[in-house]
Amino acid sequence: xxxxxxxxxxxxxxxxxxxxxxxxxxxxxxxxxxxxxxxxxxxxxxxxxxxxxxxxxxxxxxxxxxxxxxxxxxxxxxxxxxxxxxxxxxxxxxxxxxxxxxxxxxxxxxxxxxxxxxxxxxxxxxxxxxxxxxxxxxxxxxxxxxxxxxxxxxxxxxxxxxxxxxxxxxx
Numbered sequence: 001x002x003x004x005x006x007x008x009x010x011x012x013x014x015x016x017x018x019x020x021x022x023x024x025x026x027x028x029x030x031x032x033x034x035x036x037x038x039x040x041x042x043x044x045x046x047x048x049x050x051x052x053x054x055x056x057x058x059x060x061x062x063x064x065x066x067x068x069x070x071x072x073x074x075x076x077x078x079x080x081x082x083x084x085x086x087x088x089x090x091x092x093x094x095x096x097x098x099x100x101x102x103x104x105x106x107x108x109x110x111x112x113x114x115x116x117x118x119x120x121x122x123x124x125x126x127x128x129x130x131x132x133x134x135x136x137x138x139x140x141x142x143x144x145x146x147x148x149x150x151x152x153x154x155x156x157x158x159x160x161x162x163x164x165x166x167x168x169x170x171x
Contacts, residue, residue: 008048009063010036015056018048022060029055085115091137093121093130100137104144107166111148117166124160134162142166 008014013032020035021027024042039046039060047066050057087110089103110117119141121134138155145166152165 007063008051009045010039013046013048013056013058015048017055018046018058019053019055020058020060021049025060035060086118087115088118088120091119091121091134093123093127093134093137095121095137100141104141107141107145108148111145111166111168114168116152116168117145117149118163119166120161120163121155122161128160131157131162138162138164 013036015032017029018032018035019028020030020038022044025038030038035058036046042060044060045063046058047061047063048056049059087107089107089110091100091103095103107117107119119138121137123130123134135155142151142164147169149166149168152167153163155162155164
């Protein structure tokens with residue numbers, strides 16, 4: 001969010017001279033006192049927009065309105081940013097065909113809706129000896145979902161889980 005002290009306004013401007021810009025203003029270099037009186041006459045604020053310039057550039061504007069507009073712009077940009085949703089599907093190393101098909105249908109739906117998919121095989125107890133079966137299962141899923149998404153991360157064993165990520169294809 002924008003803090004009020006981000007810009008120097010009115011009496012907080014310490015420079016001797018300022019370059020004045022803005023609507024209904026004669027653009028030029030003025031002593032700070034004169035620039036302040038010009039802003040006062042219009043019922044607006046004198047805002048330092050470029051403090052590093054020589055002399056600093058100040059604009060005559062309604063500061064509260066400027067902050068409000070900036071906040072609105074930031075909010076609009078934030079709402080346009082895409083939020084990545086990650087859906088998970090869990091398999092066991094001995095998942096049978098019916099369960100596999102059922103979960104594959106869900107995976108298709110998630111990818112069509114634009115969510116990322118995290119498919120993993122969970123190894124309980126001694127089932128970790130079936131690592132190859134888990135990998136084969138995940139690779140088969142990746143192949144079946146090829147038209148809906150592309151594999152972002154190949155199956156990788158992390159502890160008792162073998163994880164694979166699939167990202168949706170752009171339309």
